[in-house]
Amino acid sequence: MKEAELRRLLAANLLCAGSIVLTALVPALFLDGFSVLGTHLTWLCICSVCVSVLNVTLCLILKPSPSSKRSSLSNKISRFLKCCIYFFMSCILFHAIIVLYGAPLIESVTETFLFAVLLSTFTTLQCLCLLGPNIQAWIRVFSRNGAMSIWENSLQITTTCSILGGWFGAFPIPLDWDRPWQVWPISCSLGATFGYMAGLIIAPLWIHWNRKQLTYKSR
């Protein structure tokens, strides 16, 4: 049971990581002059959309968290709306945090906001897919020893990795190398992306490695 689930997790994660690689390569075939560095904002949009679509589909197909009770259509719609609001709020929150970290307040708002959207895609969207708009569950998962399935473990790892990646991505900004990738927010968004991909790959491996220690309590 656990092995099979782990395999499903690995497949899903590899799919996500692969899709990010594809977002960097495929659009160049359709769009003239597309490159991750040159037309970074376009790439940010494409990447966010792809990752979110993929995540939502995977969530619907694999159903890692079996919905506890059958719910009516209106309930579903309200859940969906709540999810949208939560996602938007998380974008705003990330934007605010990035500005607090020193991003310019007025100029390059688009860049900052798209970076915030990317971060939200890597973190909040996954939480929404897995846990739904349930803050209590979020807090449980992100507290110590709070994960109750390998999916939640993977969620913990990828989220942490993406945020850490974005954090480390800010390091090269002050260097005076004058490279194109030092322009705001390229290094940060690339950092977050690499962090996310690393998280996706690390998570199944880590769970596999520690499968003896991981004992999930039934809810």
Add this chain to the structure above:
Amino acid sequence: MRGSTSGSGLERCWPLANRRAGRAGAVAADWPEAGRGGAEDAGSGPGAGRRVGRMRLRLRSGALAAGCLLAEALGVALFLRGFFPLPVRSLPRGEARAQPPAEPAPPGPGIASNWTKIPPPLFRKVVIVLIDALRDDFVFGSKGKQFMPYTTQVIEKGTSYSFIAEAKPPTVTMPRIKALMTGSIPGFIDVVVNLNSPALMSDNLIWQAKAAGKRIIFYGDDTWVKLFPKHFVEYDGTTSFFVSDFTEVDDNVTRHLDRVLKREDWDLLILHYLGLDHIGHMTGPNSPLVGPKLREMDNVLKKIHISLLSKEGEASLPSLLVVCGDHGMSETGSHGGSSEDEVHTPLLFISSAFEKRSGPLTQLELVQQTDLASTLAVGLGLPISRNNVGNIILPVVGSKTMREQLRFLHMNGFQLSTLLQENTPAYEKDLGYEQFKIAEKSHGNWIKLYLEGNNSEILLNLGKKVLKQYLEALRTLSSSLSKQVAQYDMYSMMVGTVIVMEVLLLLFLSVPKALSSRAEFEVPLSPPLFSLLFYLMCLMLCAVHVIVCTSAESLCYFCSMSWLTAVGVMMLISALMCGILSAVGKILENSRLPLKNPGASSSSWSEVDVLILAGTIGHVLSLGASSFIEEEHQTWYFLINTLCLALCQELCRNHFLLKECDLQLGTTMKQNFDSIGEASECKNIDVQAASNSKLGKAASSAEFVKGSDKWISLASPWIILICCRLLRSLNQTGVQWAHRPDFGHWLTSSEHKSELSVLAAISLVMIFVLVQRRCSLVSKIAMALGLLGVYSYRAAIGNVIFPWQHDSKDISKGITEARFVYVFVLGIVFTGTKDLLKSQVISADSSVKSTGLWEVYSGLVLLSALLFRPHNLPVLVFCLLIQTMMTKYIWRPLKFDAAQITIMHYWFGQAFFYFQGNSNGIATVDVSAGFVGLESYVEIPAIFLTAFATYAGPLLWAIHLLCYLSSEVSRNSAAVGHGCFCYALMRSIPVAIYIVLVTGLRYHLFIWSVFSPKLLYEGMHVFITAAICLFFTAMDQNHSQKVQG
């Protein structure tokens, strides 16, 4: 240094630094009676029974830290002295003067050049107009076109040559004057001694001119008069220390002009105008005051030029007018660094000897500032000064014949190659030297042809080729000479590094002991093994010292010190070594013993701990990159932001997880308890409160009352983050983004004076509100009056306006107002000290002590309110606000331990250092703080005030740390000791690593512009931290006595 040599107990080998601290009254127990002291409190501590040594020194960790920091300060001072040697270049000028070189002899026998004397002067009179902080775009840019019409016309259509002269950092006036007049590049240490300039001893243009019988007149900055005493037949020096004086300094120069220009009894006239620099310092390059000043300068130039032209007909030789700047100014109006705005100055030669410029000005040629000295020497018919590394600017002598031009270049090349010979043993392999020899040879051939009376066409072409060869050779020679400016005194540097590294090691090794609950060390006072080791090491080091000093060829500071001092330093090194060895021994001994409580070591690290560790290591590593040093403020802002977010997460966990376990009362309860307990043990009380609340809804109402407090607590990290973000945009600092517009500039521009006044007034009121709550009544009143005084001081010097005072009153220096504030500062600090002494002597309750500490703190706040520029007052407000919020809502509820709190204080202190507009460049030091309330420049108070104003951020945070920790003494009796130790450790790590890094990078391209200023800042910070730690130890001492008493 002196203390260690005069040590009375050298026969006993224990760390001298510690001993010294003991004499300073910092050691808890008097060591000769340590045995008795140990017997007395044998019952009080579990470790007391284990004491077996005869002579033991009990040392509190605070005292250890203070002692270590004092030793470290000594080490850093030695290193700095070695790193910034006084440049020793050519032989002193008094020695036999070499004759100027003759023309190179043409090959072949029989023919010899008959021209051996110095070429005659090219100009009859030379006027040098030096305008301080004249940036290149003030003359060549749009400002020049707008405000300097006459000069622009001369540049574009007149008989002139214009260049952009590049100044070498440090771009400070005195080194630049030296560079202009000697042609050499003065060492970085000139910045430090900039404030009291001694006479210039090396060979220079002024001295040569005087020796040649030229009559020199000087008006302007009295730095010249100090540099060249008795060189001028007539002079009038104006002091440059009243930065707020814009007009009088220049009127004092111009008033002599009419009279002097009519006279004929001078050959060289030097004018140094300071007004522009003062305007730059006070209001920046874009201030509306710059335009009129430039127009004034333009009129001066017009007057001089017309007067020179009118006399031209009478004499055979033309006159020369040189216009130059000593350095530029940055976008903030200061200078000292190496940004393009600071190093690019205009250099204008105006003379009727030159060809009339036909076309408009094309691309300006970039020359070195040092090139002026050799060019002027040739122009005045003087020998080129020996230390010169500059090249002759050829266009200036371009109107002369080919033979003369070649002669000039040969003289210059000869002088440069002589300098190279004196400074490099392997000079013959130098590319420039080889090129010069080749050029010299072809010059000889050319002279042969010339003397033979060859065809002028061929001669001219050949001459041009030789000229090109010479120019190439000169360029290579001067660049290889410029590289050699830095001669490091490696021996002193090594000794300093060894001391600093030993201190760091000792601090590291004593971490487990120092942060234990007792925070005490037992230092055995004379184990035979160590005394033997100590003596051996001393002997060995002295032997090494003798060998090094007798064999060293270059000048070495450490060798030139007296033997007694040197031996003292050696003993300090050996004592530290013994301390390290004994600490290592103890750790090995302990590791052999089985761990008594494995539970303590298994406690996992919280996120904040990980962040603190990673941040410290990351910051230290970042010191290796020049960009990270330039933008160090970004590192600190980034770190404190992350710290705030981590604290926010900690707070959330503290509040929400409890709620969680309140809701899920089932089996998960226990698990959550585990997780909470792991996070931090201290939440037990809250957990109990939460578990109590499950009994009924009644309890939850009580919780609801606390609810508002809880939400404020949750919001506080965000408020702090917002404060930090606002402060970040108050002062843009660093290098890359320093030109970005910021609030500070917006406020200081003259149009926004009323906004600035309102902001300053609100800030002062806020400061009062935030500070007064823990002061006694008397201090409250003094504080209020003092803050009023601050405002009236700022109003008096014209920074802010009173609402009822609409007409701009004449600006005074505000001496009375500033002194009025000083009285209150001293009064408040005195009251605080009195309370502290009272609590020490009478050993009253701790509230007296904490009030006393707070009063000392508020006195310092008042002093910094006076010294800070008015637009920086919000920094002070936010500093107090953040401290209050942190104390009330974060540190107290989360119950961090002393070490964590100390490190957070240190981080915030560093961030505030940059928030107040400092950077790692010399230019941002606000020198005007040193003149607040002083009639004229007085060295000691000026240095003290400037240092205080610069380091106000770290200092205020450190004193606040002391206030906080001593109020926490009831919870953890060793808190102050832990804090002091951590503070010392936090300072020692970056300094030690940085010193090693700088030694490794001493030939880096940016060593002078980036690494050296940072080194000075680090050194200064060590000295200040040592003082802070002594204060900490003194406070700790009180406490420990009280506990024992």
